Amino acid sequence: MSLTTSTLDLIDHHCHGVVRHDLDPPAFEALLSEGGAAPAGMSNFDTPAGLAVRRHCAPVLDLERHAPPADYLQRRAELGTEEVTQRLMAAARTRLFLVDAGFRGAELLSPAELGAAAGGQAREIVRLESVAEALAGDGIDAGGFADSYADALATAVTTTRAVGVKSVAAYRVGLDFEAAAPARQEVRLAADHWLERGPGPHGWRLDDPVLVRALLWSAVEVGLPIQFHTGFGDRDLALHRANPLLLTDFIRAVPERLPVMLLHCYPYHREAGYLAAAYPQVYVDVGLALNFVGPGRAGAVLAEALELTPFAKMLYSSDAFGLPELYHLSAVVFRRALARLLEDRVHSGEWSAADAVRVAHMIGSGNAERAYALESRDVH
Numbered sequence: 001m002s003l004t005t006s007t008l009d010l011i012d013h014h015c016h017g018v019v020r021h022d023l024d025p026p027a028f029e030a031l032l033s034e035g036g037a038a039p040a041g042m043s044n045f046d047t048p049a050g051l052a053v054r055r056h057c058a059p060v061l062d063l064e065r066h067a068p069p070a071d072y073l074q075r076r077a078e079l080g081t082e083e084v085t086q087r088l089m090a091a092a093r094t095r096l097f098l099v100d101a102g103f104r105g106a107e108l109l110s111p112a113e114l115g116a117a118a119g120g121q122a123r124e125i126v127r128l129e130s131v132a133e134a135l136a137g138d139g140i141d142a143g144g145f146a147d148s149y150a151d152a153l154a155t156a157v158t159t160t161r162a163v164g165v166k167s168v169a170a171y172r173v174g175l176d177f178e179a180a181a182p183a184r185q186e187v188r189l190a191a192d193h194w195l196e197r198g199p200g201p202h203g204w205r206l207d208d209p210v211l212v213r214a215l216l217w218s219a220v221e222v223g224l225p226i227q228f229h230t231g232f233g234d235r236d237l238a239l240h241r242a243n244p245l246l247l248t249d250f251i252r253a254v255p256e257r258l259p260v261m262l263l264h265c266y267p268y269h270r271e272a273g274y275l276a277a278a279y280p281q282v283y284v285d286v287g288l289a290l291n292f293v294g295p296g297r298a299g300a301v302l303a304e305a306l307e308l309t310p311f312a313k314m315l316y317s318s319d320a321f322g323l324p325e326l327y328h329l330s331a332v333v334f335r336r337a338l339a340r341l342l343e344d345r346v347h348s349g350e351w352s353a354a355d356a357v358r359v360a361h362m363i364g365s366g367n368a369e370r371a372y373a374l375e376s377r378d379v380h
């Protein structure tokens with residue numbers, strides 16, 4: 001059997017975009033960690049992801065494996081942002097990207113540009129909070145919030161031909177929010193308070209727990225798969241409030257036919273696996289984490305996630321943001337980790353080779369195709 005790593009068809013069901021402007025060395029390094037810039041005297045190249053970039057991305061830019069960081073950054077500058085992006089995105093060999101364009105979107109390639117750079121396709125995922133924040137910026141009144149939001153979300157989904165929506169409730173209020181849909185009067189009051197508070201230094205930020213619930217229940221009405229950020233993320237997050245188990249009541253409350261996509265999950269990927277095993281609508285990925293734990297531990301994390309997650313419920317994502325390196329690295333690390341795990345099963349005599357190949361295709365692309373109903377949404 002060969003599951004060789006380079007040929008597995010991949011759909012990246014959660015990623016962002018690549019920075020469109022040139023990056024100086026500090027800006028590059030800041031994007032190489034969820035913690036941003038490294039403290040003085042340290043480098044983000046001295047992390048599993050940093051070493052993996054030197055190992056796996058350097059050859060794509062015609063350098064030797066393990067090229068020193070300074071050489072890598074110099075070569076990057078020589079080739080220019082467009083060429084570097086095109087080479088690394090193509091090297092990821094990812095057929096389709098589902099892109100959350102709702103975070104720092106102006107700095108990033110659009111979904112269409114991202115797909116073109118990779119020689120693949122891209123479709124959009126609408127971020128629920130961004131739609132509400134845009135409405136607030138338009139000067140909406142509190143009394144009409146619920147209806148205006150429902151209309152705006154429907155319009156956003158239609159105009160972008162989105163195949164799913166995403167919630168960053170984990171970042172804004174934590175996942176321990178009340179599960180039930182809020183009453184109309186509650187929404188009106190909460191909207192009143194939120195709109196009165198006004199935008200913060202970085203613009204409007206939807207962080208009211210009642211409104212977060214109102215958005216989610218509007219999304220349930222739309223009926224597209226709902227992605228949730230869970231687990232690992234940047235410093236804006238209180239990680240202990242991002243454990244996907246905190247969504248248990250919400251999962252029980254939504255229709256069983258509505259896919260709930262638990263993104264990232266690490267270090268709660270075993271908990272997420274339990275939810276996927278227990279509830280028909282729950283799907284799981286370990287995106288982001290595989291890049292940051294690096295190739296040395298990616299296999300262990302993936303294996304832990306697959307202890308309980310049914311094979312029809314695991315998806316691939318990179319959660320790459322900003323650097324094209326992270327798309328390539330994620331695809332390399334994921335393909336290798338999955339191939340090794342499945343080959344072990346076959347070599348130990350537990351699985352047939354045919355089953356291993358079948359499961360690889362389910363996880364790489366088949367589950368995403370089914371859960372997002374991609375064929376019926378004109379994505380091939």
Ligand SMILES: [Zn+2]
Nearest residue numbers: 014015016319
């Ligand atoms: Zn993300």
